[in-house]
Amino acid sequence: MKTIPVVAMIFLVALLCCHAAAQGQRQLKFDSTRGEFKILQVADMHFADGKKTPCEDVLPRQMSSCSDLNTTAFIRRLIRAEKPDFIVFTGDNIFGFDATDAASSLNAAFAPAISSNIPWAAVLGNHDQESTLSRGGVMKHIVGLKNTLSKFNPPKARVIDGFGNYNLEVHGVEGSSLANKSLLNLYFLDSGDYSTVPSIPGYGWIKPSQQFWFQRTSQKLQRSYRNKPEPQKGQAPGLAYFHIPLPEFASFDSSNFTGGRQEGISSATVNSGFFTTMVEAGDVKAVFTGHDHLNDFCGELSGINLCYAGGFGYHAYGKAGWARRARLVVASLEKTGKGSWGAVKSIRTWKRLDDEHLTGIDAQVLWSKGTSSQRVLD
Numbered sequence: 247m248k249t250i251p252v253v254a255m256i257f258l259v260a261l262l263c264c265h266a267a268a269q270g271q272r273q274l275k276f277d278s279t280r281g282e283f284k285i286l287q288v289a290d291m292h293f294a295d296g297k298k299t300p301c302e303d304v305l306p307r308q309m310s311s312c313s314d315l316n317t318t319a320f321i322r323r324l325i326r327a328e329k330p331d332f333i334v335f336t337g338d339n340i341f342g343f344d345a346t347d348a349a350s351s352l353n354a355a356f357a358p359a360i361s362s363n364i365p366w367a368a369v370l371g372n373h374d375q376e377s378t379l380s381r382g383g384v385m386k387h388i389v390g391l392k393n394t395l396s397k398f399n400p401p402k403a404r405v406i407d408g409f410g411n412y413n414l415e416v417h418g419v420e421g422s423s424l425a426n427k428s429l430l431n432l433y434f435l436d437s438g439d440y441s442t443v444p445s446i447p448g449y450g451w452i453k454p455s456q457q458f459w460f461q462r463t464s465q466k467l468q469r470s471y472r473n474k475p476e477p478q479k480g481q482a483p484g485l486a487y488f489h490i491p492l493p494e495f496a497s498f499d500s501s502n503f504t505g506g507r508q509e510g511i512s513s514a515t516v517n518s519g520f521f522t523t524m525v526e527a528g529d530v531k532a533v534f535t536g537h538d539h540l541n542d543f544c545g546e547l548s549g550i551n552l553c554y555a556g557g558f559g560y561h562a563y564g565k566a567g568w569a570r571r572a573r574l575v576v577a578s579l580e581k582t583g584k585g586s587w588g589a590v591k592s593i594r595t596w597k598r599l600d601d602e603h604l605t606g607i608d609a610q611v612l613w614s615k616g617t618s619s620q621r622v623l624d
C-alpha cells in the first residue's frame with residue numbers, strides 16, 4: 247500500500263522532468279504567417295531585491311515610487327507590445343552587490359520572460375557573480391530556469407573559458423522545405439568580468455578558447471547550410487550576443503553610427519581579436535552588447551554591425567530624463583519562386599523607450615541579402 251504513492255510520485259517527477267527537458271529543447275523557428283523571427287534584447291537589468299531596491303538616475307519626483315519593480319513592469323509592457331519570438335538578456339542581469347540572495351534575484355529578474363512562455367536566453371555580465379553565487383553558480387541556476395534555452399557551455403568543448411558559451415539555431419518555417427535547416431544562427435558568449443592578469447587592468451575579454459569554439463561552430467553551421475538536403479548558397483547570417491563591447495565599438499562617431507554615445511566605450515584594455523575572428527568567419531552580421539548604459543548606437547565596420555542596446559534596468563546608472571530602453575531585431579525571410587519561404591532576406595533593428603507609448607526610435611536595416619560582401623561570396 248505504501249509503495250503505490252511513492253511509485254506514483256516517481257512517475258510524476260519523471261513526467262515533470264521530461265516535460266521540462268522537452269520544453270528546454272524547444273526548437274526556435276521562423277513564424278509561418280509573417281516569415282519573421284523577432285528578438286527582444288534586454289541589457290543590464292541590474293536587478294537586486296525587488297521592491298526594496300531603489301532606482302538610480304531618475305528625476306527627483308520619480309524617486310519615491312521607483313524600484314526594481316519598474317524594471318519588471320517595463321519587460322512586461324514590451325513583451326505585450328512586441329510579442330517577440332525570443333528574448334535575450336545580455337548580462338548584468340542582477341547587480342550582485344545589492345542582491346541579498348542571487349538565486350531569488352535571478353528568479354525575479356527573469357520572471358516576466360518565464361511567465362510569458364516565450365523562449366529566452368541569457369549571458370553573464372560583470373556584476374552577476376557579486377552576490378551569493380559564483381559565475382559558474384549563476385549560469386547553472388539560469389540554465390535550470392523554465393523556458394530558457396541558455397546553456398552552461400558547449401558539451402564537446404573540453405576546455406573553454408567562462409560560463410554560458412553556446413549557440414542556437416533558428417530553423418525555417420515549420421512544414422516548409424527549410425524546416426530542418428538553420429537559417430539564422432545565434433551565438434552567445436561570456437565576455438568575462440575583470441582581468442585577472444596583474445599587468446592588464448580593467449574588464450575581461452573573450453579568450454582564445456572561446457574564439458576557437460566560435461570558429462569551429464561557425465564552420466560546422468556553414469557546411470550544413472550548404473550541404474544536402476536543400477543546399478543553400480552563401481552563409482546563413484549570424485548574430486552574436488555578449489555583455490562587454492569590443493574595442494572596435496570605438497571606431498565610430500555621429501557621422502557613421504545610428505543612435506547615441508554619451509559615455510566612453512568600456513571594453514577591455516586589450517584587444518583579444520574576437521572582432522577579426524568574426525570577420526574571418528564571415529557569417530556574423532551584427533553583435534549586440536550592453537555594459538555602457540548611456541550608449542545605444544549601431545555602427546558598421548568591415549561588414550559587421552556593432553550595436554548597443556542601451557540601459558534597461560532602473561537600479562542601473564542612467565541619466566535622469568533619458569528613458570530606459572531595449573533593442574529589437576527582426577530577421578525576415580524571402581519568398582521563393584514557388585511561393586514558399588526561403589532564406590533570410592533582411593535583418594532590421596529599432597529600439598523602444600520606456601515612456602507612455604513605448605516610443606520606437608532609430609529603425610534601421612542592419613543587413614540585406616545580396617549586398618556588399620555577401621554578393622562576392624555567392
Ligand SMILES: *[C@@H]1O[C@H](CO)[C@@H](O)[C@H](O)[C@H]1NC(C)=O
Pocket residue numbers: 304308311312313315316
Ligand atoms: C515606477 O512604477 C510606479 C508604479 O507603477 C510608477 O508610478 C512610476 O511612475 C514608475 N517610475 C518610473 C521612473 O517609470
Ligand SMILES: *[C@@H]1O[C@H](CO)[C@@H](O)[C@H](O)[C@H]1NC(C)=O
Pocket residue numbers: 421422423424425426475
Ligand atoms: C525534418 O525532419 C523531420 C524529423 O526528422 C522529418 O520528419 C521531416 O520530413 C523533415 N522535413 C524536411 C522538409 O526535410
Ligand SMILES: *[C@@H]1O[C@H](CO)[C@@H](O)[C@H](O)[C@H]1NC(C)=O
Pocket residue numbers: 497498499501502546547
Ligand atoms: C567614422 O567617421 C570618422 C570620421 O568622421 C572616421 O574617423 C572613422 O574611421 C569612421 N568609422 C568607420 C567605421 O567608418
